[in-house]
Amino acid sequence: MPAYILRRLLYSLFVLWGAATIVFVAIRVVPGDPALLMLGSDATPDQLAALRARLQLNEPLPVQYARFLGQVAVLDFGTSLRLSQPAAQVIGERLPATVELALTAMVIALLLSFPLGIFGALHRGGAVDSVVSTVSLLGQAVPNFWLGIMLILLFARELRLLPSAGSGSWQSFVLPSVTLALSLIGVLTRLVRSGMLEVLAEDYVRTARAKGLTRVAVLARHALPNMLIPVITVVGLQLGHLLGGTVIVETVFGWPGIGRLLVDAIGNRDYPLVQAAIIVITGGFICINFLVDLSYGYLDPRIRLA
Amino acid sequence: MTDTPMTPLAATLRRRVFLRGALAGGAVLLLAACQSASPAAAPTAAATTAAATTAPTSAAKPSAPAGSLIVSLPGKLVTPDPHGSFGADRGTLTAARQIFDSLTVRDATSGEIKPGLATSWKTPDPTTWEFTLRPNVQFHDGTPVTSADVKASLERIVAQKGPLAPLWADVATIDTPDNGTLILKTKTPVGTVLTSASLLLVGPAGKIDQDGFFTRPIGSGPFRLTSWTPDAQMVLDANPNHWAGAPGVASLTFKDIPEIAARVTALQTGEINFTWGLPPDQLPPLRTDNKLAFDTVPAFANFFIWFGAKREPFTDKRVRQAMWHALDLDGMVKGLLQGVGTRSQAPIPPTVFGFAAQTPYAYDPAKAKQLLAEAGKPNGFETGLLWSPGNAGPQDRELAQAMISAWNAIGVKVKSVEEERAQWLKDLLALNWDMDFQTNSVITGDADFALRRLYTSAANRTGYANPELDKVLNDAAATLDQKQRQDLYAQANKIIWDDAVGIFPFDIAENYIRRTNVQGFTPDPTQTPTFNKITITA
Numbered sequence: 001m002p003a004y005i006l007r008r009l010l011y012s013l014f015v016l017w018g019a020a021t022i023v024f025v026a027i028r029v030v031p032g033d034p035a036l037l038m039l040g041s042d043a044t045p046d047q048l049a050a051l052r053a054r055l056q057l058n059e060p061l062p063v064q065y066a067r068f069l070g071q072v073a074v075l076d077f078g079t080s081l082r083l084s085q086p087a088a089q090v091i092g093e094r095l096p097a098t099v100e101l102a103l104t105a106m107v108i109a110l111l112l113s114f115p116l117g118i119f120g121a122l123h124r125g126g127a128v129d130s131v132v133s134t135v136s137l138l139g140q141a142v143p144n145f146w147l148g149i150m151l152i153l154l155f156a157r158e159l160r161l162l163p164s165a166g167s168g169s170w171q172s173f174v175l176p177s178v179t180l181a182l183s184l185i186g187v188l189t190r191l192v193r194s195g196m197l198e199v200l201a202e203d204y205v206r207t208a209r210a211k212g213l214t215r216v217a218v219l220a221r222h223a224l225p226n227m228l229i230p231v232i233t234v235v236g237l238q239l240g241h242l243l244g245g246t247v248i249v250e251t252v253f254g255w256p257g258i259g260r261l262l263v264d265a266i267g268n269r270d271y272p273l274v275q276a277a278i279i280v281i282t283g284g285f286i287c288i289n290f291l292v293d294l295s296y297g298y299l300d301p302r303i304r305l306a
Numbered sequence: 307m308t309d310t311p312m313t314p315l316a317a318t319l320r321r322r323v324f325l326r327g328a329l330a331g332g333a334v335l336l337l338a339a340c341q342s343a344s345p346a347a348a349p350t351a352a353a354t355t356a357a358a359t360t361a362p363t364s365a366a367k368p369s370a371p372a373g374s375l376i377v378s379l380p381g382k383l384v385t386p387d388p389h390g391s392f393g394a395d396r397g398t399l400t401a402a403r404q405i406f407d408s409l410t411v412r413d414a415t416s417g418e419i420k421p422g423l424a425t426s427w428k429t430p431d432p433t434t435w436e437f438t439l440r441p442n443v444q445f446h447d448g449t450p451v452t453s454a455d456v457k458a459s460l461e462r463i464v465a466q467k468g469p470l471a472p473l474w475a476d477v478a479t480i481d482t483p484d485n486g487t488l489i490l491k492t493k494t495p496v497g498t499v500l501t502s503a504s505l506l507l508v509g510p511a512g513k514i515d516q517d518g519f520f521t522r523p524i525g526s527g528p529f530r531l532t533s534w535t536p537d538a539q540m541v542l543d544a545n546p547n548h549w550a551g552a553p554g555v556a557s558l559t560f561k562d563i564p565e566i567a568a569r570v571t572a573l574q575t576g577e578i579n580f581t582w583g584l585p586p587d588q589l590p591p592l593r594t595d596n597k598l599a600f601d602t603v604p605a606f607a608n609f610f611i612w613f614g615a616k617r618e619p620f621t622d623k624r625v626r627q628a629m630w631h632a633l634d635l636d637g638m639v640k641g642l643l644q645g646v647g648t649r650s651q652a653p654i655p656p657t658v659f660g661f662a663a664q665t666p667y668a669y670d671p672a673k674a675k676q677l678l679a680e681a682g683k684p685n686g687f688e689t690g691l692l693w694s695p696g697n698a699g700p701q702d703r704e705l706a707q708a709m710i711s712a713w714n715a716i717g718v719k720v721k722s723v724e725e726e727r728a729q730w731l732k733d734l735l736a737l738n739w740d741m742d743f744q745t746n747s748v749i750t751g752d753a754d755f756a757l758r759r760l761y762t763s764a765a766n767r768t769g770y771a772n773p774e775l776d777k778v779l780n781d782a783a784a785t786l787d788q789k790q791r792q793d794l795y796a797q798a799n800k801i802i803w804d805d806a807v808g809i810f811p812f813d814i815a816e817n818y819i820r821r822t823n824v825q826g827f828t829p830d831p832t833q834t835p836t837f838n839k840i841t842i843t844a
Contacts, residue, residue, distance in 0.1 A: 032728025038391040040469045041735060041767075042759065047467045083385065084517060093536070149567050157571040164571040165563040167538055254563045256538035264382070269728055 008293075012286045019282040020072055020275065024065060027266070027274050034081050034269040055081055072279065078272030082265070087276035091258065095280070097167060098257035101249075102242035104177040106235065109184035116185070117192025118219065124197060132189060139186030148179045148252035165254035176253040180246060184238055191234055195227030202226070228299050236292035240285040373555045373842030375824065378563045378572065380583025380833075383540060386531075387520040388507040389462045394469035394749050399505075399834040401560060404542055406507035406525035407549075409437065409456060410500050412751055414830040417659065419500040423451060423508055423526070424488075432495035432786055433478075437488040437503075443549050445510050446530040453482035458511030472759065473502040473750065495784045497791050501659070501752040528553045528838035537562055554826060554841035573598065579821040579842070582833070585700055586646045589817060598819055603829035604657050605816040607747040608650055609699055611691070611709070612808040616769035617740050619683055626806035628677035629741075630667040632716045635811050637669070638708050642701045647812040653757065653802045655813040657831045660753025660782070660795030664803040674716045686717025692739035693723070694730035699745035699814065706743060737769055745814065749832060753795040754783050761802055770807045 035051040036043060043051075052058050056067075071078060077087040113136075120132035155175060156164035163172050199205060200223060208222045245259020258277060265273040296303045381397045388402035411422040424437040443451040457480045463470050464477070476496050481489040490499065508526065513519050523531055528550065529542035540560040544553040561578055563569040570588050572578045574595060584592075592598050613620040613629070620626055635649050651663040678684060691710065695703055710720045720741070725733060733739055748756040758779040763771035775798060782794035803810065818829050826839045 030728075031732065032726070033732055036731055036735070037728055039467060040391065040394070041731060042469050042472055043467070043735075051467070082391075085521065097538075149565070152565075152568050152571055156568075156575055156577075160575055163577055164575065165565065165568040166561060166577075167535075252565045252568060254538070254561070254565065254568065256535055256562075260537055260564075267727065 008290055012290070015286055016279060016282055017069075020069070020279055021065075023275050023278040024068055024271075027269065027271055028061065030266075030269070032269045034271060037268055038082065068275065072275075077276035077279070080265075080270055080273040082268045082270045082273070087272045090261065090273060091276055091280055094256060094258045094261045097255060098243060098245050098250075098259065101173070101176055101180065101246075101255060101257060102239060104173055105180035105184060105242060106239055108177055108181040109188055110235070112181070113185045113188035114192055117189045118196055118224075120189070120193040121196035121200065129193075132193070136186045136189035136193075139182045139184075139189075141186070142182065144179055144183065144246070145248045145252055147182060148175070148249055151175045151179060152252070167253075167255055172253075176249050176255055179249055179252075180242065187234060187238065188231065191231050192227070195230055196223060199223045199227045225299060229296060232292055232295055232299070236288045240288045243284045243288070244281040374557045374559065375555045375580060375837055375840055375842065376559045376561055376578045377837070378561050378569050378578045378581040380581070382537070382564070383560055383562065384536075385520050386523050386534075386540070388505070389459065389468065389470070389509075389514070390466040391468045393463065393466075393471075393505075394747070396747070396833050399749070399832070401540060402507050402525075403527070403834055403836055404529040404558060404838075405523050405527045405531060406509060407443070407451075407527050409503040409506045409508065412501065412504040412832075414828045414832075414835070417657065417751060417831075419504060422504070423456065424503070427500070429786060433492045435490040435492070435499050437490070439486045439488065440549055441486060443526050444547060445526045446524045446545060447510075449510060450485070451508065451526050452485040452511075453488040454485070455511045456488050456506070456508050457482050458514060459508045460506055462509075462514055463506070470502075470505055473498065473505070473755070495786055497783055497785045497788070498750065498752050498754045501750045505750060528836070529558050532557075548838065550838065553838040555837070558837055573819060573821070576821060579824050580818070580827075580837075582816055582818045582835075584817065584819065586642070586644050589645050592819060597822055599822045599824075601818040601820070601827060601829040602645070603816050603818070603831055604648070604655055605747070605814045605833050606655055606658055606749065606751055606831045607699075607745055607814040607833065608653075608655050608810060609647070609705070609743075609745050609812045609814070610653070610808045610810050612742045612744075612768045613806070614737060614740050614742075614769050615771075615807065616737070619681060619687055620689075620740065622681045623805055624677040624681040625683060626809075627667070628674040628681070628716065629713060629718065630806055630809045631670045631674040631677065632712050632718070633709060633809065633811065634669040634712060638705060639812060642704045642708065643812060645817065646700050646815055648815060650810040650813050652799045653761075653808075653810050654748055654753055654799070655831075658748045658751055658753055658756065659788075660757070660792060660799070662792075662796035662799040664799060667806075667809075671716050678716065678718075686719065688719045688721070689740040690721045690723045691741045691743055692725065692730065692733060693743040694727050695724050697727050697730070698743055702743070705811075709743075735767075737766075742768075747833070749834075751832065753798070754779075757795065757798050757802070758783055761798075761807060768807060770805070772801065772805070775801045 035048050035055060035057060039047055039051060056064065075088070079085065080087045080090055083090055116132050116136070120129045123129050152164045152175065155162045162174050163169070166172050205218060205222055208218045245257050245262060247259035247263050249255065250257045250259045258281070262274065262277045265277060379397045379400060383397040383401055384395065385392050385398055386401040386405055388399060388406065392398040408422045409424045411420045412418075413420050421440070423440055423443060425440045427435060427437045429435055439451070439453055439456070445451060460474060460477070460480060464474050476492045476494055477490060478493045479491045481491070483489065492499070509519070510524060513524065521534065528545050528548045530545050532541040532543050534540040539562060542558045544556055546552040563572055563578070566585065566588060569578070569581060570584065570592065573581055573592070574597070593600060613626045615621060639647055639649055649666070651666070652661050654661050656663070678686060691706060693702065693706060698706070706722055710722060713720045723739070734742055746756060746760070759765060760767050761770065762776045762779055763773070764776070778794050778798045778801070782791045782798065785791050785794065816829070816831070816833050818827065818835065820827060823843045825841050825843060827835070828839065829835070
C-alpha cells in the first residue's frame with residue numbers, strides 16, 4: 001500500500017507537470033499581449049516596453065519556463081498581472097464558492113438519483129421506469145444556460161420565491177445547485193438503474209432471495225455495494241469537473257467561483273493566474289481520482305491496490 | 307492493499323465500516339452545505355472585510371439615513387483603483403467615485419466644473435495652477451486629507467501609465483507649500499487641467515502604493531467600504547462626515563449580475579433597485595412596469611467606423627464619404643437602437659465640451675455610387691471591417707450586419723473581421739485593418755480627450771495625418787480661454803467630419819433605471835453616476 005501511494009504520488013506529479021507545461025505554452029501561443037491589455041489603446045511603445053520588462057515578458061521562453069517551474073515547485077504561483085495580488089491568494093478566495101456549489105449540487109444529485117435509479121430498475125419496463133428514463137435523459141440533454149434562465153424566470157420573476165442572482169444566503173444556493181444537479185441526476189440515475197439491473201440478475205442475488213431475505217436487505221446488503229464502483233467512478237469524474245468551475249452556471253447566477261475567474265484571466269492574458277488556476281484544478285482532479293481509486297479497494301475486496 | 311492480506315471477515319467489516327462511514331459522511335456534507343448556506347455564515351472566506359471601518363455603522367445612529375441602495379453595474383467591477391490600467395473603466399470609476407473624492411467635480415447636469423476637494427483655484431500665469439484645498443476633510447480612517455495626498459495620487463496616475471496618465475503628460479512639477487495648497491506647474495499651457503482634475507481621485511499618500519490597498523480602499527468619499535467579494539458584491543456604508551453632507555441612504559451595494567435576464571428580473575423583483583446599460587431589446591417591458599422609472603441622458607459616448615487612411619482605396623476622401631452616404635442611419639436608429647442611440651451630429655457627442663454640429667451625410671446610395679465612380683471605383687471593391695463582438699457597443703452585431711449589407715448595395719463587399727478583445731486591440735494599434743468599428747467614451751467630457759487623443763498625426767490611430775488639424779487641436783489644448791477653445795474645436799469638428807476620417811453614425815443614450823421609490827438621482831452623461839444624493843422612500 002505505501003508503495004502504491006508513492007507510485008501514485010509520483011504519477012500525480014508527472015500529470016501536474018504536464019498540465020503546467022501545457023497551460024504555460026497554450027496561454028502564450030494564443031495571440032494577445034498582457035501589457036497592451038493592461039495599458040489599453042493609449043499606450044505608447046515606450047510604456048509597453050517598460051511594462052513588458054517589469055512583468056518579465058521579454059525574457060526568452062525557456063528562461064520564463066524554468067523560472068515558472070522553479071516557483072511552482074515551492075508552491076509559488078506568482079502574482080496576478082491584472083490584480084497585483086498573489087495568484088494563490090486570488091484563487092484561495094474563489095475556491096470556497098466553487099466547492100460549496102459543487103458539493104451541494106452533488107449531494108442533491110446523489111440523494112435523488114439513487115432512489116430514482118433503483119426504483120426504475122425494480123419496476124423495469126413499467127410506466128414509472130419510462131418516466132424515470134425520460135426525465136434522466138432530459139436532465140442530461142437540457143443545456144445549463146437555458147435551464148438556469150428558465151429557473152430564474154419561473155422562481156424569481158413569476159413566483160418570487162428565490163433570488164435571481166448572487167451568493168451568500170441559503171436561498172441563493174437553490175437555483176444554481178439545482179441547475180447543476182439536474183444534469184448530474186440524468187447521468188447518475190441512468191448509471192444506477194443499469195448497474196442495478198445487472199446486479200439483480202446475478203446468482204448471488206437470487207441466492208439471497210432464496211435464503212428468504214427481505215427485499216430491502218437484498219438490495220442494501222447484496223445488490224447496492226456491488227454496483228457502486230462505476231457510480232463512484234462517474235461521481236468522482238463529475239465532481240472533478242464541477243470543481244474546475246462551471247463558467248456558464250456561475251455567469252448565469254452571478255456566482256463568484258473559479259470558473260469565471262479563469263475565463264476572465266484568459267481574456268486578460270493574465271499568465272500567472274491562468275497557470276495557477278489550471279494547476280489547482282488539475283490537482284483537485286488528481287486528488288479526487290486518487291480517492292476514487294482507493295475506494296475501489298474498500299468497496300470490492302477483490303481489488304488489490306498494489 | 308497491504309502486504310499482509312486481510313482475512314475476508316476483516317475486509318468485510320472494514321468495507322461495511324467504510325460504507326457506513328461514507329453514508330454518514332454524505333449526511334455531514336449535506337449538513338455542511340446547509341450550514342454554509344445559512345445567512346450567518348455568508349459571504350464566506352472570500353470576503354475581504356475592511357479593518358479600518360470600525361466606526362459604528364451610520365444605521366445605528368438615530369439621525370442617520372435609512373435605506374439600502376442596491377445597484378447592479380453594467381459591467382464587471384475588477385478593481386476600485388482609479389489610477390491604474392482600469393482608470394477609464396466605467397465600473398472602476400463608478401465604484402471609485404463613491405469611495406474617493408476628486409479635486410474638482412463636473413456637474414452632471416450643467417457640465418460646469420465645481421469645487422471638490424479643492425475649494426478654489428487660480429492661474430497666476432498660464433502654466434501655473436494653484437489649488438486651495440477644503441479644510442478639515444478626513445479619510446475614512448480619520449487621518450486628514452492634505453496636499454501631499456493629492457500629489458501622491460497624481461504621481462501615482464502618471465507612474466501607473468494607465469489611460470488617465472496622458473491627461474497629466476504636460477505636468478512639470480507638483481509643489482505642496484503647505485497642507486492646504488497644491489501648486490501644479492505645466493510645461494506648456496494646458497486648457498484641460500480642471501476637467502482632468504475631476505478624474506483625479508485622491509487616496510492617502512503612503513498607503514495607495516501598498517499591495518492590496520485597493521482590495522480594502524480608504525478614501526474620503528461619501529461611502530466607506532465595508533466588504534468586497536470580487537465577482538459577487540461590494541458593500542459600502544454611508545460616510546456621515548462627508549463634506550457635502552451625509553449620503554441619503556445608509557448603505558450602497560454593488561451587486562454583480564452578469565446575466566442580463568437575471569439582472570432584469572432582479573430589478574423587477576426589487577432585489578436590486580438601480581441599474582443601467584441594459585440592451586435595447588430589454589427596455590420595452592420595463593418601460594411599462596409602473597414600479598420602475600427611467601432617466602435617459604445623452605452619454606459622453608459614441609460609435610464610429612474609422613477608415614485606414616493609408617489603406618487603398620480609403621486614401622481617397624471620396625471613397626470614405628461614399629461609404630457614409632451608403633448608410634441609412636436614421637433607419638438603423640429606428641430599427642436597432644431604439645432608446646439607446648441617436649444620430650450623431652459631430653465626431654463627439656453634443657454634451658461634450660467642444661461639440662459643434664455639422665451637416666449630416668444624407669442616405670443617398672446613388673450619390674455614394676457616383677462618388678465611388680469619381681474615385682475610380684465604379685464597380686466597388688472588397689475590404690474588411692474589424693471589430694470585437696461584445697466590445698463594440700450595444701447591438702454591435704446587428705449594426706455590423708446592417709452596415710455590411712448597405713455597403714454591399716453600392717458594390718462594396720465588406721468582410722466582417724471579428725476578433726477577441728486581446729487580438730483586436732493589437733491589430734487596432736498596429737493599424738492592421740481597412741475599417742474599424744467601435745465605440746469611444748469621452749470620459750473627461752472635454753473634446754481634447756477624444757479629438758487630440760485620437761486624430762492628431764502624432765497619435766496616428768488611423769493613419770490620417772493633417773497638419774492643419776494638428777495645429778488646431780494642439781492650440782486648443784494649450785489655450786486657457788475656454789471660449790477660444792470652443793472656437794478651435796468647432797474647426798476641428800468640421801475638418802474631421804468633412805474629411806470623413808471615420809463615419810460617425812450614432813451617439814449613445816444612457817438609460818438609468820430605478821425602482822420608483824429611489825429618489826433624488828441626477829443622471830450623469832459619464833455613465834459613472836454618483837449616489838450620495840439618493841434617498842429611498844418606503
